Amino acid sequence: MNLNIKILEKVSLFSSMKAADIESILECLESQERVYGRNQCIIQGGDEVPALGIIIKGRVQVIREDILGNRMLVAGLGPADIFAESLASAGAKSSPVSVYANEEATILWLYIKRLVCTCSTSCHYHSLLIENLLQLLAKKNLYLNNRMELLSKRSIREKIIAFLLAEGKEKNSSSFDIAMNRNEMAEYLCVDRSAMSRELSKLQEEGIIQYRKNHFKILVDSQIMDYN
Incomplete structure (x- = not known):
């Protein structure tokens, strides 16, 4: 074939x-x-x-x-x-x-x-x-x-959380890879890359997520994550 x-x-x-x-x-x-x-x-x-x-x-x-x-x-x-x-x-x-x-x-x-x-x-x-x-x-x-709903989020933190929850739901797993580098992710979320990186670090320090390069893991219940 x-x-x-x-x-x-x-x-x-x-x-x-x-x-x-x-x-x-x-x-x-x-x-x-x-x-x-x-x-x-x-x-x-x-x-x-x-x-x-x-x-x-x-x-x-x-x-x-x-x-x-x-x-x-x-x-x-x-x-x-x-x-x-x-x-x-x-x-x-x-x-x-x-x-x-x-x-x-x-x-x-x-x-x-x-x-x-x-x-x-x-x-x-x-x-x-x-x-x-x-x-x-x-x-x-x-x-x-769904894209409009994501971009309507007011803060960078809310956009990151909404994005990661959607990615996890699509892949049916709390541990997943995204097909974007940091520049692409920032452009996708319409946020400043440096500010986004700082917020990702905060979320990891707070034990909400864990990440390395393009691999992410959601460490808390999605409802708790959404509330934060």
């Missing part, structure tokens, strides 16, 4: 589809694969976005930048993750975010017009593909709502 198909079987857009179905639909949709170098811009803010991207290899960052040059990390994504699906589905003429490759990345592009229109051969899996896309958009909406 093609290595790319193995990755695509993990992609939520192709949920409940067999490898042969995925191969057929990629041909039907006239998908395009492209390789980007490290730090290369994949989508520039202001660009029109007619296609959604699926990460086959590497990692990318979704960044929002304001007119003063301040950066906010919206999301860090890796193999089998999808980006720009909401923009492509909405027919966005100007992307509010930029997407960059953290490292050399292979992206599979699917053009949304071919995705949402029934093909001439009436593929039996096309309706399933549209259903999966709708579920994907609904999940993205929930993600953005």
Whole structure:
């Protein structure tokens, strides 16, 4: 089996589809694969976005930048993750975010017009593909709502706690790794890195968390942590 198909079987857009179905639909949709170098811009803010991207290899960052040059990390994504699906589905003429490759990345592009229109051969899996896309958009909406709730926290401490609780819940463990370095974490939380590092140290000194590099462990009950 093609290595790319193995990755695509993990992609939520192709949920409940067999490898042969995925191969057929990629041909039907006239998908395009492209390789980007490290730090290369994949989508520039202001660009029109007619296609959604699926990460086959590497990692990318979704960044929002304001007119003063301040950066906010919206999301860090890796193999089998999808980006720009909401923009492509909405027919966005100007992307509010930029997407960059953290490292050399292979992206599979699917053009949304071919995705949402029934093909001439009436593929039996096309309706399933549209259903999966709708579920994907609904999940993205929930993600953005949770993101807004995180950013609404007033203090750096509250943001850190909310972030770590969410990461632990997602991984179903009180001990977990995060896929961010300190700069990326600060950008994601929209806080100053030095201030964030000081607050992390305080939380560790108080016995609330324990961490080393990108590994974190929550040492207290989540309700107690949330209260603090």
